Amino acid sequence: MSCVSTADLSRYLLIGQVSRRGCLYAGSPRIAAYTLFRSIRQIRGASSHAATLAQVSARAVAATVSPLRKQLKDEARALKASGKKKKNKADNQAVPGWELTVGIEIHAQLNTARKLFSPAATSFNDVPNSHVALFDVAMPGSQPLFQPDTLIPAVRAALALGCAIQPVSRFDRKHYFHWDQPAGYQITQYYEPFARDGRVVLHARDGIAPADGDRVEIGIRQVQLEQDTAKTTAQPGNVHWLDFNRVGLPLVEIITRPQIRHPATAAAFVRKVQMLLGSVDACVSGMEAGGLRADVNVSVRRADEAGTGRLGTRTEIKNLSSFKAVEDAIIAERDRQIAVLEAGGVVEGETRGWSLGSTETRRLRGKEGEADYRYMPDPDLGPVVIGEDLVSHLASSTGVLPDAEVDSLMDTYGLSSKDALSLMLLDDGGRIQYFYNVLGELERGLGLAGASDQRHARLAANWCLHELGKLSDLSSDLCMTRDGECRIPSADLAAILSHLHRQEITARVAKDLLWGVFRGEVSVGGVAQAIDAGSLWFHEISEQDYSRLADAVVQGEDRVMGEFLRFKQGKVKAYPQGKLMFLVGKMMRAGPEQQMDPASAERVLRARIEGVYLPALVAS
Template sequence: MPHLRPTILSRYLLQGQLSARGCLNSRYRGYAIIAARTSRASAPTPGHARVRALHTETTSPAPTDPDAPVPGHVPLRKQLKDEAKRQKATGKKKRKNANNQVVDGWELTVGIEIHAQLNTAKKLFSGASTSFNDDPNTHVAYFDLATPGSQPIFQNETLIPGLRAALALECNIQQVSTFDRKHYFHWDQPSGYQITQYYEPFARDGRILLQPRDGIAAEDGGEGLSVGIKQVQMEQDTAKTLAQPGDVHWIDFNRVGVPLIEIITLPEIHHPATAAALVRKVQILLNAVDACVSGMEAGGLRADVNVSVRRTDDPAAPLGQCTEIKNLSSFKAVEDAIIAERDRQIAVLEAGGTIAGETRGWSIGSTETRRLRAKEGEVDYRYMPDPDLAPIVIGDDLVHHLRDTMGELPDVEVDGLMKDFGLTAKDALSLIALDGGMRIEYFWNVIDALTARLGPDALENQLCFQLAANWILHELGRLTSERSDDAAHDLGFTVEGQCERVPVDHLADILLYLHQHRITAKIAKELLWVVFRGRIPDQYPTVSDAIEQEGLWFHELSDVEYAELADAAVEGQDDVVKQFVNYRQYPQGKLMFLVGRMIRLGQEERIDPKNAERIMRAALEEKYVPAMAKQ
């Protein structure tokens, strides 16, 4: 065997490759078709299937109907809606997840393996470009198809996002790592083995901190917990299989060889909600350091969970036999599948049975896991060092450079949002997590625009910034259809923090005028719709021009005019006023009833509800309630 020289990665050797994105299209187009001869009860194998590669220029050739559309990724929201409709049609009620984190007398233990697609331009071992939502089989190199004579060529830049992910997970970067072959046979793996890092991964011994605000189970305490990361390893992705009617499967090899990292946790999780919170936190971390292409909703991150149970009456007892649930594609699926498998194992053990080590599956809307196959072990996979790939040597200078340029991690940013802008933990987390990090970038740009308009008054700025966060979280979401599965696309968010449908400057103008009480909240929301529909600048050059031309500036009533309205609203409402007598704190519902009468009796476009409430409260306290108390 020829001597393989190690691949040495340093900051300087990768200069210019840290963010470069190349493109190499192959001549392979169309789907590969696998028609299984076996029944659905038995898994098809290469001996029971015929494989036909279609080298055609059509974009979506279907084996039975040439006009059939190409099946694509079904958005998670649509899956959940469809499942809800099926449950409703069958009369089944959705099972509640309340108070199901523990089962008396039993301890649950969970370990998680997370597979994330890295944000790279090239595949792991070929120059073919990574492809998402492109025509099938248009980004495939000879090595991706395991063509005889082809060799893997490690693409140095694919390691960079993996290193960023490992650093975000507080891992120790290994100076030398190697690649191994994991053997298994399936149509989605053309070579009959997957190249991974089993013996010497590039990162080990990390840790992820979970806090109560991350959504962990209450049983894990108010201080949160830390979960160990055993290792992070690089590996290839497999082909994408799309099931068709009649035991036919379409195979898209674009995904073969796409770089993945596998994040393996220690079995230190004991509650289903905490497991889901960990996967969510990992997704946020990977996105924050630009390591992961897309999240669970888009299929860019998948989780396998290992579940075992044991009785709590013997703390020294070993962990129970674990089962693995494969390819969970949502945070809810992680929690629900763990609950179902925990309950199944407990029922089996309480009935005197034993738990078999096996791989199980889960479908959205299910109440039980299902057996897929016996659990493979190290012997089954026949791990061996890959003879075609040299070791990777990672220079300390590269690691230091990536650590120094990684920026703030989500926990630090959430703490800053809460401290500097008075946001709740929920709002701060939502702002960071939405739209793949693009919405928080948009928020910062809006803050910069408002700061330039407001000046140095810190208190005034904070109140306006809180208003901005509320609008960016909630009001922008109301612009798109509730049935939308991709608000980021509908609104036109960009990675630079801009929004095509609601530009930063337009939203900053609306928020500034609203904050300064120069327009009402109702007018502000109408202006937001005007911007969203493109009427600025098509019809009006600026937001202020639209307000001026339509006469929308807020000319508020004077206190005298408010007082006159308060008198008119209270007139004839003695029964209501009586309910304020002897109250230390006025009944808010009745108070707002009277304020509502004020607004209806006056000019709504000139009334600020908060000031109307203030004047009504003063009128009741100073005039009407004392008079009623004397009667």
């Protein structure tokens, strides 16, 4: 790189002008020079023109982000176009004759108001380069200033992971050069982290591989504080935009022991960690929003080498951004390493990448080691001393952890483990709180507080998961908050479910009302008025009318009735429920619209078949 003239250096330091002839703009790949210019102008107070440029860049950045659902569809299309057949994941957890070993490093953004070493505000959706302090962009003479408040969520996270908090920890410099790290080094805690020796217990309901049984325990070697890098957004023409808002955001890096043996268990572990961090309010957002990223270390060895204690050569796959990517990337890398070894080759220690739509990992660079990073104690930062009184207070105020909450949802409300886990995972904890809000309003409306009957709770869970899920799939976002409120107030959903539970409206009317509230066509608190205005109250037909409809639909269905007869005679073991529901469907179509309940139709039809028609068939 050529020398920078005194004039250029003066303009850069005093008024923030950057020459396009320098290394910040030219070269391959080029970096848009205005990004650093924008950062420094923000430090000194940006002009309105610069603010407009930043807003334009923010809109351009937002336009490049693809929803996860679209990315997964693109991945499926790419796989189909490649002509490769994908194995069922349940059948692809192990390869006979080989043993897989996985270790995981998780980087999670902490829920703090300030950055780790500067008073700049943390920012996730603000105008790019609008929250940047001098130290964030490594301005000469700037010094790190540790923000003690960042310790609170960090310690909560470590306690949720079962770690022992160290009374004294220290910061180190990890040296590497990349455009997203202005200082040329990252401040982390390599030698003396603030937490060690934790564990995470995974159960079958968490989605672990069947070969791991009902329970598996994964050890946490250490949890350390470190600063995040800038956000890079690729643009056409081999140009990259940098957002320095993210530089210096506080992270915890969670490093496991190499104890994971199956890809599905690795994905379940990352999912469980996200749940744990969310339950103690340590993390701002999960993998879906980019607040949590995972690097996986993968190695394989032959099964007969397991007793030697030596692991195979490991490779690291960087920056996996979804649970699916964790499992798919491990499977692909495992298969690649096995193929190399079976061909007589040698697995190289290297860093590899993974993209949605890929069927193979790709080489990024050779694997760096401790010597490459030149770790050294940071001379500008003193030790971090964490008092036992703080640890005790945070431990006593942690609240209910996910496993205990899932058990409570299953035991108290009769939810399935799948529904309980889904409620807890969605919307960074907002969906489970929304469920509790709806349930509380529903119990008050029905007068069921403390009742042992769990049907109303399962009804609320079903609607909070599935019916709300349909809205977010077909329309815009629900705007769910961490306090459990969204575009559909919990009191309005509870009012709809209260009428549905009492059988005062049909399920179809309830769904129409939900859409009406979502679109603003039903005013807040106006569910009952909307039912009155549309004459939507359910007036069910009589038992005799149900019986007449049942008799009518049975006529001409000799083959269907023959299935019930064979069951009655013991020729088939399974009750023909599908045939019964076929006849119920005919009843619902033949009867008066909005005046029939499917459950009542099924009950009457079953009684007529078993009490009238089957005895007649047996007698004949």
